[in-house]
Amino acid sequence: EPAVYGHLTLEEINERLYRRARRLGVELEIFQSNHEGELIDRLHAARGQAQAIIINAGALTHYSLALRDAVKAVGLPTIEVHLSNIYAREAFRRRSVLAPVVTGQISGLGALGYLLALEAAFYLAGGQKETED
Secondary structure: OHHHHOOOOHHHHHHHHHHHHHHHOOOOOOOOOOOHHHHHHHHHHHOOOOOOEEEOOHHHHHOOHHHHHHHHHHOOOEEEEEOOOHHHOOHHHHOOOOHHHOOEEEEOOOOHHHHHHHHHHHHHOOOOOOOOO
C-alpha cells in the first residue's frame, strides 16, 4: 500500500540505514521475518550481542504478547518504528502491546523513522552524546 507506507522498498530503506550506520561508525544487522517465532528467537539472540534494537513488528504490534515479553526480557534499549501513523488508522491499529516495554516509539514519518530510530539507538547505547544548541 504505497499510499500508506510510501514508495521506498525494504532494500532501499536498508541501504539508507547501512549508509547512516557507516557514518556513525556502528555495525548494523538487519533481520526481517514474517514469522513471530523467528523474531522472538532473534531478539533473544541479541542479548549480549547488540547494544540496541529497532523493531517494526507490523501487525504483531497489536497483539503479540510473546513478542512483547521477548522485548522486555532482552532488556536492551528498543525503538519501535512504524512507517504509518498507527494512531491515525483503524481502531485496532491504535494499540501497541510493545509500547509499555520499548524505550521509545516513532510512528508516521515513513522511512525517515528508521533513520531517526538508528540515531536514537546510537545515543541510547552510549554513542556520542547529544549536544545542546
